Amino acid sequence: MINIPKGTKDVLPNESYKWNEVERVVQTLRHRYNLHEIKTPMFEHTELFVRGVGNSTDIVNKEMYTFTDKGGRSITLKPEGTAGVVRSFIENSLFNEPLPLKLYYITPCFRYERPQAGRLRQHTQFGSEWFGCDSVEADAEILMLASDFYKSFGINPTVLINNLGCSECRKNYISALKEFFAPKIKDMCPDCAKRFETNPLRILDCKVEECKQINKSAPKISDYLCEDCKTRFEQLKTLLTKLGVNYKFDPMLVRGLDYYTNLIFEFVDEDKKLGQNALGGGGRYNNLVEELGGKPMPVVGFGIGIERLLLYLENKGIEVKNNQVLDVYVANATNNLEPIVKIVKLLRDNNISCEMNLSNRSLKAQFKYADKINAKNVLVIGDDELKQKKFTIKNLSEGKQTEIGEEDLIKYFKG
RNA sequence: GUGGAUAUAGUUCAGUUGGCUAGAACGCUAGAUUGUGGCUCUAGAGGUCGUGGGUUCAAGUCCCACUAUUCACCCCA
Numbered sequence: 001m002i003n004i005p006k007g008t009k010d011v012l013p014n015e016s017y018k019w020n021e022v023e024r025v026v027q028t029l030r031h032r033y034n035l036h037e038i039k040t041p042m043f044e045h046t047e048l049f050v051r052g053v054g055n056s057t058d059i060v061n062k063e064m065y066t067f068t069d070k071g072g073r074s075i076t077l078k079p080e081g082t083a084g085v086v087r088s089f090i091e092n093s094l095f096n097e098p099l100p101l102k103l104y105y106i107t108p109c110f111r112y113e114r115p116q117a118g119r120l121r122q123h124t125q126f127g128s129e130w131f132g133c134d135s136v137e138a139d140a141e142i143l144m145l146a147s148d149f150y151k152s153f154g155i156n157p158t159v160l161i162n163n164l165g166c167s168e169c170r171k172n173y174i175s176a177l178k179e180f181f182a183p184k185i186k187d188m189c190p191d192c193a194k195r196f197e198t199n200p201l202r203i204l205d206c207k208v209e210e211c212k213q214i215n216k217s218a219p220k221i222s223d224y225l226c227e228d229c230k231t232r233f234e235q236l237k238t239l240l241t242k243l244g245v246n247y248k249f250d251p252m253l254v255r256g257l258d259y260y261t262n263l264i265f266e267f268v269d270e271d272k273k274l275g276q277n278a279l280g281g282g283g284r285y286n287n288l289v290e291e292l293g294g295k296p297m298p299v300v301g302f303g304i305g306i307e308r309l310l311l312y313l314e315n316k317g318i319e320v321k322n323n324q325v326l327d328v329y330v331a332n333a334t335n336n337l338e339p340i341v342k343i344v345k346l347l348r349d350n351n352i353s354c355e356m357n358l359s360n361r362s363l364k365a366q367f368k369y370a371d372k373i374n375a376k377n378v379l380v381i382g383d384d385e386l387k388q389k390k391f392t393i394k395n396l397s398e399g400k401q402t403e404i405g406e407e408d409l410i411k412y413f414k415g
Numbered sequence: 416g417u418g419g420a421u422a423u424a425g426u427u428c429a430g431u432u433g434g435c436u437a438g439a440a441c442g443c444u445a446g447a448u449u450g451u452g453g454c455u456c457u458a459g460a461g462g463u464c465g466u467g468g469g470u471u472c473a474a475g476u477c478c479c480a481c482u483a484u485u486c487a488c489c490c491c492a
Binding site: 279 | 446
């Protein structure tokens, strides 16, 4: 027996309706926000992620599914959605399209990690990237999009927001951090010692107790923001409040990907129903397009983990809408199959979902089956009915049975 | 990468200080007098007890190794 690979999951028939509902919600938002879908390959050249995601990140350093193909190229299964979209944007000159260009995708992502609750080696992200808009309205609106997505499932998780500043204030802040940590780094954890060299910002995110103590007195980004960045952030908060987005300012929020500038955010599970902290996250990355070889282009985007969303809903006891209903089960009590097939076709041509008897079952067993699969009605077709040109139809939840002529059959379902 | 836990039927789990043909519930299949589901009753199918070794007259039970799963840390969605 060959088993499923570690950290992967089958979506079984009894829960695939949840994924259909996610698709449906995304389609609704695509329509409302006028988004356009982009599909990029499941794998890219390794170099794209090293440069795009950043070589100081855990994702690049220890979590990538990298292999050499038969042509000797280093290939990596995408660990996140943004880098591929940005590559495609540059490669296909999408900067010549009318801007802003608002894209979305649903894609599997692969990371070689030890699996645990809410963490898989293959997970799925719904993401959206908005190219060519640097306004605070864009920041607010993309947060509203993510927030609307969650609200469609009946939840309203808090989004933590923070401002890393523009490249100018960020540069000043990072040198202040280096100055602050330089004499203390020998007392901090080995990871932080590395971060000091590669990305000092991430020291602030350290979970080791000694480091956390030292971090408390570290310089705050808010003290290094220029006037423009400050007013912009205040404007964003005002807009978010007006739009009903459930946000909270978290000055310690730092994200594990290197490409962010200005705004970063993370949708979190405050009740700790999930083992994992993040339901989704994103931010603004105004330098990434340029770093990957394009001309300067502001972008803001997010990624939302679908498996985590579904797990979160399950843990909260929130049901996902199930659109898969069987309108009618057509039971046969005759050996005359032709009229049955004809009726089934008539029903389906009228967009009524139906199933007919495909096994050698007694009428009683057919009723039992219809009940088990949650059919709303059972239509009985037997020799008597065929003779009288009338059918018997039973509503299973009410137990009510009615006689109906063939000409009224469609009306019965269409109300 | 580090640490903990677990492994018996399709699923959730019992299985005594080692003892004889390994159990339950749910699920599945069928039946309970003529062509009608849910409730109830009856019957049936389904397990080399994760794999390999060891101790013993005897191992699901004790010991060792391996594998798998799972939870937590790190980090992330």
